[in-house]
Amino acid sequence: MNLARRCLACGILFQPRPQIPSQQYCCNPTCQRERRRRWQREHVRNDPDYRENQARAQAGWRARNPDYWRRYRAAHPAYVERNRSAQRARNVYRRAAPVAKMDASNASNPIVTGFYVLRRALSTGVAKMNACLVHIAVLSCPDEERYPIAKR
Ligand SMILES: [Zn+2]
Incomplete structure (x- = not known):
């Protein structure tokens, strides 16, 4: 045994x-x-x-x-929406530069709702495996008078 x-x-x-x-x-x-x-x-x-x-x-x-996938998508709208959402996220990731850039025209509201690539600042270059894709939803913006944004 x-x-x-x-x-x-x-x-x-x-x-x-x-x-x-x-x-x-x-x-x-x-x-x-x-x-x-x-x-x-x-x-x-x-x-x-x-x-x-x-x-x-x-x-x-x-x-x-x-016709399998066309019929499957017609019968499963939630699947279609999840795929669309994931593809939008991948598109954001693909467009993302290796180093985040400050958007000067949007300085009064530095964060907008959307998908972001989250990566350790120490990692260099494009490292697909070391990055997370996150969705940030802005619920409120800081009051500019109470939280003045430093000029660069
Ligand atoms: Zn087992």
Whole structure:
């Protein structure tokens, strides 16, 4: 009998099946889905043949189901709106310069509602992985007389 080991997905101790001595995930369906998801992600990342085969299979499916996404979008307006919002955010990110610039014409209201790229000031250049996309909604603006903005 094999020793119990910890599932790589849920962390719970499980008994590997005798037929699968190297089993690393328990038999919980959620963990098995996670195992397959990780396997696929790993192969898409590292196996050009697998990636090409996946792309071909997906292109074939799209050719056989040309209306699928149009119908899906028509039936799921919230999905459409979420995608639009995310695309607007990506567009903002794409336009963002590596270093934030002060907008002199907007000095009386330095922050406007919108999507912003949040990045540590110490990082240099465009570092996609080190940036967060945030949405800032301005709820009130500082009173200019009480909070005079320093002239630069
Ligand atoms: Zn598990």
